[in-house]
Amino acid sequence: MTPEDKKLVQDSFAKVVPIADQAAALFYQNLFSMDPSLKPLFKGDMQEQGKKLMKMIAVAVNGLDRLDSIVPAVQDLGRRHVNYGIKPEHYDTVGAALIQTLGQGLGEAFTPQVKDAWIMVYGVLAGTMKSAAYADQPVAAAAG
Ligand code: HEM
Numbered sequence: 001m002t003p004e005d006k007k008l009v010q011d012s013f014a015k016v017v018p019i020a021d022q023a024a025a026l027f028y029q030n031l032f033s034m035d036p037s038l039k040p041l042f043k044g045d046m047q048e049q050g051k052k053l054m055k056m057i058a059v060a061v062n063g064l065d066r067l068d069s070i071v072p073a074v075q076d077l078g079r080r081h082v083n084y085g086i087k088p089e090h091y092d093t094v095g096a097a098l099i100q101t102l103g104q105g106l107g108e109a110f111t112p113q114v115k116d117a118w119i120m121v122y123g124v125l126a127g128t129m130k131s132a133a134y135a136d137q138p139v140a141a142a143a144g
Pocket of ligand 1: 041052077126129
């Protein structure tokens, strides 16, 4: 990830922060329309859940310049997700819902470069979470 990619992600996220609650609500709407079977996995208050999600994305976005410092927290987050019933393949759906939501929230500011930079950031986060959580599981078995 180049310094330019990091800046694209940080600057575009700054535009989402003022509309974080709406963005989170839209994200879950997108996610559940992509895969309604994910809905029962969320048991808490969705507004609270949305706040936690946005906060964690903010931590990651702000931590892009020193990724090493956030890796342990992201690994723990990945391990906790196993207890929430999350399977490795769910990460692709969440990534797609996130990208869709950013596109809706940012409009024209969601240029192809911004999109690619976000795909990279999400890939790093999801990859770190999954390898911590499912390390001892062969990928084929995990997907089955
Ligand atoms: C980069 C990826 C992700 C991030 C940053 C993220 C962030 C979070 C955070 C901060 C929480 C609050 C609880 C905690 O800290 O342990 C949480 C809970 C949760 N997440 Fe994620 N998550 C990610 C991926 C996913 C995926 C792929 C799914 C699959 C559907 C998912 C479903 C859930 C569920 C079901 C909960 C628990 C909700 C409840 O308590 O009812 N997350 N997530």
